[in-house]
Amino acid sequence: MSVADGSTVRPRGAARRLLAANAWLVYLFFYAPIVVLIVLSFNSNRLAGIWQGFTLDWYAEMLDNTAVLRSIRNSVIVALFSTVVSTALGTAAALAIERFRFRGRQAFDALLYLPVIVPDVTMAVMLLLFFVRTADALFVVSGAQVRLGLTTITLSHIAFNISFVAIVVRARLAGMDPVLEEAAADLYADRWQTFRRVTLPQMMPGVLAGALLALTLSLDDVVITSFVSGPGSTTLPVYVFGLVRRGVTPLINAVSTVMLVASMVLVFGSVVLQRRRGPT
Amino acid sequence: MAQTLVPDPEASPEADAGLEHAAAAERSRRGAWIALPPALYLVLLFALPLVIVLVYSFATRGSTGQTILADWNIASYTRLLNPLVREIALRSVGYALLTTALCLAVAYPFAYYIATRSLRVRNILLVLVMIPFWSNFLVRTYAWRLLLSSSGPLSQLTEAIGLGQTRLLFTPVAVVLGLVYGYMPFMILPLYAAIERIDLGLVEAARDLYASGPRAFWRVTWPLSRPGVIAGSILVFIPSLGAYVTPEILGGSKTTMLGSYIVRQFLSARDWPFGSALSFVVMALMLAATLIYFRTGGRTL
Numbered sequence: 001m002s003v004a005d006g007s008t009v010r011p012r013g014a015a016r017r018l019l020a021a022n023a024w025l026v027y028l029f030f031y032a033p034i035v036v037l038i039v040l041s042f043n044s045n046r047l048a049g050i051w052q053g054f055t056l057d058w059y060a061e062m063l064d065n066t067a068v069l070r071s072i073r074n075s076v077i078v079a080l081f082s083t084v085v086s087t088a089l090g091t092a093a094a095l096a097i098e099r100f101r102f103r104g105r106q107a108f109d110a111l112l113y114l115p116v117i118v119p120d121v122t123m124a125v126m127l128l129l130f131f132v133r134t135a136d137a138l139f140v141v142s143g144a145q146v147r148l149g150l151t152t153i154t155l156s157h158i159a160f161n162i163s164f165v166a167i168v169v170r171a172r173l174a175g176m177d178p179v180l181e182e183a184a185a186d187l188y189a190d191r192w193q194t195f196r197r198v199t200l201p202q203m204m205p206g207v208l209a210g211a212l213l214a215l216t217l218s219l220d221d222v223v224i225t226s227f228v229s230g231p232g233s234t235t236l237p238v239y240v241f242g243l244v245r246r247g248v249t250p251l252i253n254a255v256s257t258v259m260l261v262a263s264m265v266l267v268f269g270s271v272v273l274q275r276r277r278g279p280t
Numbered sequence: 281m282a283q284t285l286v287p288d289p290e291a292s293p294e295a296d297a298g299l300e301h302a303a304a305a306e307r308s309r310r311g312a313w314i315a316l317p318p319a320l321y322l323v324l325l326f327a328l329p330l331v332i333v334l335v336y337s338f339a340t341r342g343s344t345g346q347t348i349l350a351d352w353n354i355a356s357y358t359r360l361l362n363p364l365v366r367e368i369a370l371r372s373v374g375y376a377l378l379t380t381a382l383c384l385a386v387a388y389p390f391a392y393y394i395a396t397r398s399l400r401v402r403n404i405l406l407v408l409v410m411i412p413f414w415s416n417f418l419v420r421t422y423a424w425r426l427l428l429s430s431s432g433p434l435s436q437l438t439e440a441i442g443l444g445q446t447r448l449l450f451t452p453v454a455v456v457l458g459l460v461y462g463y464m465p466f467m468i469l470p471l472y473a474a475i476e477r478i479d480l481g482l483v484e485a486a487r488d489l490y491a492s493g494p495r496a497f498w499r500v501t502w503p504l505s506r507p508g509v510i511a512g513s514i515l516v517f518i519p520s521l522g523a524y525v526t527p528e529i530l531g532g533s534k535t536t537m538l539g540s541y542i543v544r545q546f547l548s549a550r551d552w553p554f555g556s557a558l559s560f561v562v563m564a565l566m567l568a569a570t571l572i573y574f575r576t577g578g579r580t581l
Binding site: 114158222268 | 327566
């Protein structure tokens, strides 16, 4: 039973109007900066704040800017690799925790939660020191030079994404009725068949949601990436962060609008995708 | 053991237990194998780096910014007690607490409002929360910079109605506003989940027993929603405390928070031992907050 079903307890009158007003203000708060950003990205005035007229110049400038294009490419490469690997590893972690009892399970559970709690600044520091030490060790052992770059960024993104994927998939697994899996086993399905035909299709929305979260977090990250990236290997957010700190130019508005619209399309797509899979 | 593997309709309880035991051992082995790849990854790229940070925090900074590992000491930790660090730490905790309180004050009625809509409307309202939440954090924070700048829309509005220019950018107000904006959904979602789950029969029962609306809320709804309140508060408090991007973009030199201070130790001061000690302590604070959360019975993380 949910709140909406209760007839006598639904807020009415002044209370209801106050609640509704608060809700509209929250939505205004959420969307006003986004709208301002998008509108100003079409502003022909060099001074970002004052509207002068419509232009697409900043978008054209963005498409001519090789640094922007390279960082977009870097972002996409890192996001795709880290999403695929972290989704596979995170799903395995969720399955192991939710469906099995094994020695060291509690320790594994704690290890899985920690990266979510650790602040990204600490995570950034940890990974930087780790890569620097590993590079030193590898140089001493084999003479190979390891540099900070797309590989270290991708490895870092996987490290923080595994936990988020695992949490999302776990929630889905915990909500699934084990009766169906038992029924499949009773009907002589072997373990693999049960997993392939019953467990996997049921947990798929969770896996997709986890993958999408990983993709978003990877495309979003500034702090960790800026610590573990080398020259020429910055991602789009790190590049934009640098621009923002050096001063406001309308180019940032155009790049930001593109990032914003891209992620909104991703979220909206995921919502539509999950709807089509029926009510959950 | 061989005979216990053959199912026997008249098997003794002991044989049955033996069979289950064998099955459990088998399940245990498979579970451990499935857990192995993610566990190895996290040990290598999370646990080991954590140990390295701990080791560095006891090292010494050399005169040219290099780190000397040989000479172990606690100088980096004693430096945490100096007035500048204390000021930054207190400011961070203050901003994080204020952010949490503001989020709770706004998000509770908001979540309650959503939870009392029909299922269809509820889903739409929730998606409208998720869309900005899932879009790039840096970009959303940067948007506030445009909105708050002295030539920006908000300032033009206040000027038009005769209040003069707003000079909020690069002040503590802008930082807290940015943090509230960035982490509000972390408060809304657990609150919504908790309130939506409440069995309204209990509230109705309270009303039937002549409790007034506010009294029924205070004695029934609020205590039942407490897991959501605690979960949301911790989920907002933790990232606010370690925030880096928001104070960098919206704050000025007087709003430095722990996150920025740590980054500065690594990227400009090149004092890795001190930076390591700081980040280790911040992490310990957050772990403590999380443990309190689990102790109080929190489940949704």
